[in-house]
Amino acid sequence: MKELLRTKGFKTTPQRELIFDCFFSLGKHVTVDELYQKVRELDPSVGHSTVWRNLKLICQLGLAEEVNIGDGITRYDRTTPKPHGHFFCRSCKKLLEFDVGSVMGALVEAAHEVKFEPDGYKIEIQGYCSDCRQASRPNDAATGSANDERKA
Amino acid sequence: MKELLRTKGFKTTPQRELIFDCFFSLGKHVTVDELYQKVRELDPSVGHSTVWRNLKLICQLGLAEEVNIGDGITRYDRTTPKPHGHFFCRSCKKLLEFDVGSVMGALVEAAHEVKFEPDGYKIEIQGYCSDCRQASRPNDAATGSANDERKA
DNA sequence: ATTGAAAATGAAAGTCGTTTTCAATTGGCG
DNA sequence: CGCCAATTGAAAACGACTTTCATTTTCAAT
Structure with a gap:
């Protein structure tokens, strides 16, 4: 995972690792907020925007994609x-x-x-x-x- | 059309008729704003919320449904x-x-x-x-x- | 180990589509 | 006609998402 980030030119930070780990430990169809809550359980100092940005990053890396049902809340689905x-x-x-x-x-x-x-x-x-x-x-x-x- | 409204217990108002007409005169996949612009061309006094509410009503009546691609803008597609x-x-x-x-x-x-x-x-x-x-x-x-x- | 440029972070504010509020207006049955 | 509930329009509220910016951190090159 670190290597994937490295090769793409992204840095490895504690927050990033935590967010990635949490995302993959959660089930499918995670919302930003669900992930945020999970992350905060383990490190309450991680900010909202960091979680959000890293979720976007996960998508950019092709590890997940957005699922948009009609309720205005974007879910993130691990690519399978x-x-x-x-x-x-x-x-x-x-x-x-x-x-x-x-x-x-x-x-x-x-x-x-x-x-x-x-x-x-x-x-x-x-x-x-x-x-x-x-x-x-x-x-x-x-x-x-x-x-x-x-x-x- | 008036009858459909009547039977469902909705009133017929000039704005409502205009909005309905405009919606059906526009093509498919109309956004609220597109409809709003169109309506305003014919009657600049019609409010944003009225257009919005009537678009919802059109959906409630089963005449259209929301289409949600991932760009944050809801489109309305006439049911066919x-x-x-x-x-x-x-x-x-x-x-x-x-x-x-x-x-x-x-x-x-x-x-x-x-x-x-x-x-x-x-x-x-x-x-x-x-x-x-x-x-x-x-x-x-x-x-x-x-x-x-x-x-x- | 140290350093410095670039990337990442976190708090807060901004954006923007959507939805609600509320006072004033209007439609339509009786 | 007259009333009452539905409707309207302006504006504000809402909420998910995104950006800003000053600060901190990573990491490749010393």
Whole structure:
């Protein structure tokens, strides 16, 4: 890891090592804040911006990439060898992964048809996970009842 | 249109009608600001928040949905009968649509395998369109050279 | 080991899209 | 017509993200 940084011309600092370690010790789909909290547990002196910058650096190094569901919070997903998409539960905000290897071919082909050269993808399926199926269903104005949940 | 609003319990106002009309007269992937500008051309008295709220309303009514590429700006895409994904050009920020009908089946199936009930999807392929293929390629630290574009 | 240039850090402030507040206005059913 | 709730517009609040800047630290070359 140090070597990877070195070869790219980045310096190794205690904070940087800590942040990198924490990032990789956390699960997938980490938010800046989650990482920040984790880092602060081990070293409360590390600043917000340092965590943020190093998370960006991790992305620059190709070790992770941003995942952007629609809630305004960027998550960072460790890059993994196999392509995957995400199931996003509208209720509990859980993010489940699923394999998309079987559809990548068709997508790349579709891209090439319009002379588009893909170098990244984002496949997200929204809905409700098994735990939340019977729970609340926000934003159903489109399907029937209205006059609710608007000024609550 | 008035009837749709009426039946859902919403009132018809001049501003609302104007905003709705403008939204549907604009192409796809409209940003709040684009819509705001368009509306202001026809009625400079309409407020920012009114445009914004009515855009949300359009979404609530199921007439459009948010598209969130990673640039921090929410676009609004008229819902169309056929499912489609987006090609997003990293260089010129263009958004091209493509048909995803052929892969939806596999995705829904994958969802059901983990007891997930999908009610929405978001398929985005990033890369470079034919116009931008030979142009700049940001964020290539992952693939080779580094020490550039970081403090420029 | 020492040094000095470049990079990294941390606190704080800035940016910017989005969302809420609130007083004033307006639509539409009765 | 008249009322009441919905709507509006200006402005402020919000919050995630990003930058600034003075200080500290790393590390390659002494």
